[in-house]
Amino acid sequence: MIIINDDRLINLKNFNVIIILFATIFGAMLIVFSYFSYLLFHNTASFFIMILGILSGAIGIISYQNKTKNIYSRLSSSIIIYSLLLFVHNLSYEGIETISFLDTNVSNQFWASANFILALGVLISIFDIKNRVSKYLYIFLPIIIGIFLASSIAFGQFPELYNEISGYSSIRTSLISLNVIILLVSLIGLVIQDFKSIRKANRSFIFIVLFWILSQILFIFQTELEILTTLAIILNYTAFIIFLDRTIVLNFMLPYNKIHFISIEERNRLSATQSIAHVGTWELDIKTKKIWASDEAFNIYGLTITKDHLVNLEDIQKIVIPEDRQGMDTALESLITKRIPYDMIFTILNHKGEYHHLNSVATLEVDELDNPIKVNGVIHDITDLRNEQIKLKHASTHDFLTGIFNRRFYGEQIKRLDWPKYLPLSIIMIDINGLKVINDSFGHTSGDNVLIKVASVIKESLSIRNSFAARIGGDEFVVVLPNTDNKECHIQIEQLTNVINNEKVDNITLSVALGMATKNHEDEDIERVIKLAEDEMYQFKLAESSSVRNKIIDALLTTLYEKDSISEEHSKRVSILAKELAEAAGLSQAKVQEIALTGMVHDIGKIAISNDILNKKTKLTNREYNIIMTHPEKGYKILHSLGGMDVIANHVLQHHERIDGIGYPNRLIGNQISTEAKIISIADAYDAMTSYRLYKNSFTKREAINELKNCKGSQFDSKLVDIFVRDVLKKK
Structure with missing residues (x-):
């Protein structure tokens, strides 16, 4: 109203x-x-x-x-x-x-x-x-x-x-x-x-x-x-x-x-419209150097509205930031003396201490003798628009997660830097080891935190002029170092490696694979140099894969043990029992070691299950038990994503299958289940029966043996149960 x-x-x-x-x-x-x-x-x-x-x-x-x-x-x-x-x-x-x-x-x-x-x-x-x-x-x-x-x-x-x-x-x-x-x-x-x-x-x-x-x-x-x-x-x-x-x-x-009311109403509507659009009008009297300004123009300038709506030109000029002042004065003078169109974008620091980006467009008014008498203009507060443009421009060149430059920026800049004055031009390719495992095991939030941390370390390490880092893939980064030779690039890699290897995120020690190459001559193809850096990075990744994998497994197990205090001792006992059963069954030494490792990681899938369920003191509900039953699949997914762990991952997936085919998750039957998984199943069941649990009393050794014998041919492999009772348990 x-x-x-x-x-x-x-x-x-x-x-x-x-x-x-x-x-x-x-x-x-x-x-x-x-x-x-x-x-x-x-x-x-x-x-x-x-x-x-x-x-x-x-x-x-x-x-x-x-x-x-x-x-x-x-x-x-x-x-x-x-x-x-x-x-x-x-x-x-x-x-x-x-x-x-x-x-x-x-x-x-x-x-x-x-x-x-x-x-x-x-x-x-x-x-x-x-x-x-x-x-x-x-x-x-x-x-x-x-x-x-x-x-x-x-x-x-x-x-x-x-x-x-x-x-x-x-x-x-x-x-x-x-x-x-x-x-x-x-x-x-x-x-x-x-x-x-x-x-x-x-x-x-x-x-x-x-x-x-x-x-x-x-x-x-x-x-x-x-x-x-x-x-x-x-x-x-x-x-x-x-x-x-x-x-x-x-x-x-x-x-x-009525006429005056309509006039006032139209003026107020115009004022309201100007306020909504952040557009004000102004008129400069060239002779008096005084500006008449609308209400919204005063608001845009951050000035108190005067009764006569007049303000000195000098007062407006004072609030224009120094970088834009001369350009604005020149544009106004050019409009008055040379009739050059006035269309300026400038920034002011108003009396409220706020920076505003303004766009002002004006025309010249002349008398009957063609002498300039007045400048009529509009002022538009484009601060929000400008900020959005800045955000859009930033978003178009920066990675939304890590805040460093993105692949698009990298593609544009590498062409700009592929110029003789920037030689030698060095490229460092960086790949985060085991990011998929981290996402699958710890969740994507942890994975994102790893990416952010690595990006931060890379960005902080850059000290060479015109150098920059960019995220060019899910787990890949690139560092571009203009005017940097091979020796300096190696120093940069050593610094990066030392800093990254000492960083941790959610029990995960960060690990990256790096590769580098340098363009020294103008006739070298920059794409070939980039390819050399990538090849070196992948070679490094292969060479360090076993070490990286072990670090990740250790981190996963540490996290699991923090979530479920029972799991650590249980996994160790299962590993020992399974190893002894494998040896008693006459399996090769390689198989024995494989089964021992499987015993250590057989419950690794529980890392993705809620603490409330893992540490519940009372009996699990059907819904909670169904969630627990997903841990073989989760464990398989984690181990499979590590690379080189597919066999063990398969044993982990099957260790809750039954001979009679009513196990989980895939209801395998008889010989469809691997021997290694059958061994883990017996060792896991025995330790679970004889160990203390919050929700049940433990079995005696004799009770546990009887239960194993009762389940021969249905849940467990009969031959392996006999070997386990005769050759493993009697020794203990």
């Missing part, structure tokens, strides 16, 4: 008070005159009524010409003719007789004519609700009738209304009665319209017509007592006061206020 509060709007209440005060003063004066002299009262009152009528009529005609159509504007011509005829009536009134050849009869004839024109005008004006009658008819019809009646009076054709012997004639009474009837019909029409809410603005006109009717009735019953005539004139005077008040309010004050 737009609230208008402007001292240029006309206060209608104050005007009404003035009208009432004016009417009261002059009304009191008329009453005083009537006490001393009826003649003085009559002519003064008639003069006031005439003045009121002419003023009302003039305002009405002017407003009617301006298409303000209402009952007051439609009646304006009739009111003026009434006032003019009343003026002639006063000039010939008995006791005044300013015009000697006009007598009392003629005076009454002009008075009757005036009242007839007024009554007829009221009737037509009231019933023309939809303004269908031409405005020219309203203007000229009273004039024509007035001329006709005045002519008939002048040529003695108008009926006699008064003579010296018999006084007022019956014709006068008939004419007044006719006026009363016309006005009564008009009054009824007004009341009906008001009842139907057709013209609520006409309600005050009901009182005006009522006063005219009462005034005419009093004139009908006029006697030698002057009190009735006095009261009739006062009623007529009151009606004309109200008529003037309504004419001014409806035909002048309200239209003015």
Whole structure:
């Protein structure tokens, strides 16, 4: 909602008070005159009524010409003719007789004519609700009738209304009665319209017509007592006061206020629109160096809005940052002197301590001699847009996760740096070891933290001018070192390796594979150099794969043991029991070592299961047990992603399968299960039965052996159970 509060709007209440005060003063004066002299009262009152009528009529005609159509504007011509005829009536009134050849009869004839024109005008004006009658008819019809009646009076054709012997004639009474009837019909029409809410603005006109009717009735019953005539004139005077008040309010004050209201409303809407769009307008007076600025322009500049909306050009120039000041001044001078278009983007530091990016466009205004007089411009706060552009530009060249440059930037920059002045140009390729395992085992948040950490270390290590690092793949980075020879590049690699190898994320010691190559001559192909760096990195990765894998397994097991304190001792015991069973079964030494390692990592999949489930003190629910049953698959996925661990990963996947085919996760049966997995299954089950658990009591050795024997051929391999009981457990 737009609230208008402007001292240029006309206060209608104050005007009404003035009208009432004016009417009261002059009304009191008329009453005083009537006490001393009826003649003085009559002519003064008639003069006031005439003045009121002419003023009302003039305002009405002017407003009617301006298409303000209402009952007051439609009646304006009739009111003026009434006032003019009343003026002639006063000039010939008995006791005044300013015009000697006009007598009392003629005076009454002009008075009757005036009242007839007024009554007829009221009737037509009231019933023309939809303004269908031409405005020219309203203007000229009273004039024509007035001329006709005045002519008939002048040529003695108008009926006699008064003579010296018999006084007022019956014709006068008939004419007044006719006026009363016309006005009564008009009054009824007004009341009906008001009842139907057709013209609520006409309600005050009901009182005006009522006063005219009462005034005419009093004139009908006029006697030698002057009190009735006095009261009739006062009623007529009151009606004309109200008529003037309504004419001014409806035909002048309200239209003015409406126009001004619309102007203010449009200005406020423009201001609101500017505020939403962060666009302001300004005008520079070239002579005074003063700027008129809109509200939003002040807000954009961070200045307090002045009453006259003026600010010195110098005050604006002061808040422009030094880097942009000269360019802005030059552009403004070029517009004024050379007519070069003004379109500037500059930054200000406003009085609130805020930086804002602004775009200002301006045109030159000249006088009739083509001399520049004013600069008209708009100012647009493009801070948000600029910041978004900066963000988009940053996003287009930077990796969203690590914050360092991305592959696109690398591709563009490597072409820019492939230039003789940057030789020798060294490339370092970096690959994070085991990132997939970290994601699968510890979750993608840990994987992301590893990427962020490695990127941070790489970025902080860069000290060579124009060098940069970029993430060019999921786990791959590149470092580009202009003007760096092979020796310096090796030093850089050693520094990177030392720092990275001492960093940890979630129990994971960071490990990377690095490779490098240097372009020393202009004729060398940069793509070939990059390929050499990649090849060296992959060779390094293969050479260190076993060491890296072991580090990752150690980190995974450490994390598992922190999550589940029982798992560490359980895994060690399972590994020992499985190894002894493999040896007793006559498997090769390689197989024995393979089974021992499988025993250590058989529960590694539990690393991806919630601590709440792993450490629950009560019996697991079906849902929780189903989650626990996923650990062979999770373990398989982790070990498989390490590379070189596929065989062990397969044993881990099968170690909860059963001979009878109702195990999990794949319901394998009999010989579909590897011997290694069968061995782990027996060792795991025995240790689980004989070890303490939060949710159950442990078995004795004898009870555990009986359970193993009971499950021969169904859960466990019969031959392996016999070997385990006979050759492994008896020794213990």
